[in-house]
Amino acid sequence: MQKKIFIIFLFLVQIGFMRAQESKMVPIQEGFYIPLYGATSKKPVIVKSFYLDIFPVTNTEYLNFVKRYSEFSKSKIKGIFADNSYLSYWRSDFDFGNANPKAAATNVSWFAAKKYCECQGKRLPTMDEWEYVAMADEKRIDARTKTEFNKFILSWYEKSKTYENRIGQTFKNYWGVYDMHGLVWEWTADFNSIFLSGESRKDKSADKNLFCGASSVNATDLMDYAAFMRYAFRGSLKARYSTRNLGFRCASTTKL
C-alpha cells in the first residue's frame, strides 16, 4: 500500500516537475557576437547576461493564459492586435482541438506573445539575445561555421508540419535551451528592427542592406544561409500577423 502511494506520489512529482520544466529558464552568460546583419562595421555586439525559457510556449500553457485573459481569446482579440489567422487551428476560444498539448503555440501575434510574457513577469527576448543563443550547438557557444549545424537548420525548411511536433525533441544546446532550430520560428521583441523592404537584391543603401545582393556583400558569414532565412522571415512580418510556423518563448533580465 505504502509503495503504491509512493509511486503515485512520484508520478505527481513528475507531472509537477514537467509542468515547471516547460516554463523553466536557464541563465545565459554575457558575451558578444557578430550579427549577420545590422552591423555596418563588423563590431561585435555585446549581449548582457539574461534568462531564457528552455522551451517555446506550448498549447497547454497558452490555453491557461487565454483562460485568465479572455480578451486574448480567439473571438475576443481586437483586430489591431491580431489578424484573422490568430489561433486559427484552435476549435474555439478555450479548446485547441486536436493539436498536441505539448506542441508549440503558434498562430500567435506579436502583441499577444508580448502580453503573455509580461503576464509571467517576463518579456520577449531581443533579436540579439535570440540570435546569440541560437548560434550554439550542443557543445559550442558559436557553431555557425560548422557545416553540420547549418545543414540541420536548413533541413528544417524541407520538413513539413514540424509545428505538430512536441517541444523538447530537438537537441539541447550549450546553454541547456531546446528547439531554437527545427521546430517553429519564434517572435523576438524587436523582430522588425532590421528593415527588409521585400526586394532582397537592393544594394548599397544603408537601411535596405538585407537582401540577397547586399546580403552577400554585407553578411559576415557567407554560408550562414540559415540565418538569412530568419531575417527574411522576420522582415515579412507585421506585429499583428500570426502564422502556423511561428511561436515564441520568453526571456527575463533578472532571475525569477
Add this chain to the structure above:
Amino acid sequence: MKINFKTLARTQNYFFITMFLILLIACKKEVSTDYTTIKTQGEALAELTSPPLVPKPIGDRAAIKLKVNMEIKEQEGTMADGVKYTYWTFGGSVPGSFIRTRVGDEVEFHLKNHPDNKLPHNIDLHAVTGPGGGATSSLVAPGHEKVFSFKVINPGLYVYHCATAPVGMHIANGMYGLILVEPEGGLPPVDKEYYVMQGDFYTQGEYGAKGLQAFDMNKAIKETPDYVVFNGKVGSMTNGNELTAKVGETVRLFVGNGGPNLVSSFHVIGEIFDHVHVEGGALTNKNVQTTLIPAGGSAIVDFKVETPGNFILVDHSIFRAFNKGALGILKVEGDENKNIYSGTIQEGIYLPEGGTIQKMPENSSTKTVAPKRTLAEKISNGKQIFGTTCFACHQSEGQGIPNSFPPLAKSDYLNADSKRSIKTILHGLSGEVTVNGKKFNSVMPAQNLSDDEIANVLTYIYSSWGNNKTEINPEMVKALR
C-alpha cells in the same frame, strides 16, 4: 543637254519626296508601339495552367484589367523514380503556372502564401517595368496575401521567379515560371502550344540516390547540379507524358530557363525550328537547329512536324540530357512521308579499321575455335569486355540510365531468356521493351564481339548484380549466330 539636266533634277525631287514619305511612315509606326497609353476595357480572371499546358490565345482581344491569383506552396514532389524533393512552387507546379496576357493589359496580381508554408516569398516578373519587377511590393509572409498591379507594355515571353533571400535557393527549389505578353492581334495561329521550362537541381545525394533529397547549397554555389530537367522532374515528358502532335500540324513551344545556374542549348532532335523568337523578344530567326536560352530567359519556337516519330527535346549540352534528365519527347503520329524521311533503306556492311560500325558479317567468327575457360576466367575476362563495350550505356553497376538505357542489374528481361540476351548482342535490338516494369524505346547496335567474348561478357553480367548466374558457352552463341 539642258533637258537632260532638268529631268535629272526632277527625278531627284521625286526621290527626296519619296524618302520623306518613307520616313514619315516609319515615324508613325514608332508612335504606335507605345503601349503605356492603351486604355483597358473590362476585366477578367486570368486562366492559369500547369506545364506542359498553355492557356488559350488571347492576343485578338482588347486590353483589359486582368486579375491573377497565384498561390505559393511548399510541397514534397517526385524528382525521379524513388527520389523525393521538397519543391517551393508558384501554383503547385514546377515551373509555376503559365500566365498569358496581352500587351496593354493591366494585371492585378494577388500573391498568396499558403498558411502551412515556412517561408516568406515574393515575385519578380521580368515583364514588369518597375523596381524589383514587383519584388519590392510583394514580400508576403505565410498565411498572407499581397496585391500589386502593373501594366504590360512590352510584348514577349518573360520569366518570373521568387527573389527572397537567399534568392538562389528559392529559384533552385523551383520558384520560377513564364508570363507571356502577346502582341496586338496575337501570335500567328498554330495547332499545338506547349510550355517547357528547364531548371537545374542540387541534391545531397548523387543523381538517382533514393529517398527525400535535401537541397545542397555547396553544389549550387559550385554550379554542379545532379539534375538538369524539363518541367521540374526527370521524365516529365516521357513514359506516357509525351507532348503530342499529328503529322502536318504546327507546334509552338514556349521555352524558359529558370536556372538558377545553367544556360540551355535547347534542341529538338530531328526537327528544325521554323521560327525562333530569340530570347523571347521581337527578333525572329528562321531555320534554327539549337537556340540558346539564358538562365532567367526564354525563347518561343515553332515548327511544322512533317514526319511521324518521337522527337526528343534536349539540352544539347548533351550529358545533361542523357545523364541528368534534360530530356523530353514530342510524339508525332500520322502517315510516313518518304520524300522527307525514308527510314533505313538498306543495311550494309562497312569494314574500316576501328569499331565505328558494329555490325559483323554473318558467320565471320564461326571458324575460330574458342578456348575452354573456367567460370572464374570467363567472369574476369567478361568484366573487361563490359568495361570497354557495355558500360557507357548500361553503366558501371549495370544500373542503366532511366528512360534511356535499360538496367542489367536484377533485370527481369535479362534473366527470363538467356538466348534472347545472346541474340541481342549478336544482332542488336530496337523497339519497345519492358524491363523491371519500365518501358524503354531505344536502339542497341549489334556488337562486334567473338563467340568467346560474348559468352564471357554475358557470363559476367549474369553472375553480377543479383542476376541468376546463368553460364554461357561459346557454343551456345555460335548456335544462334
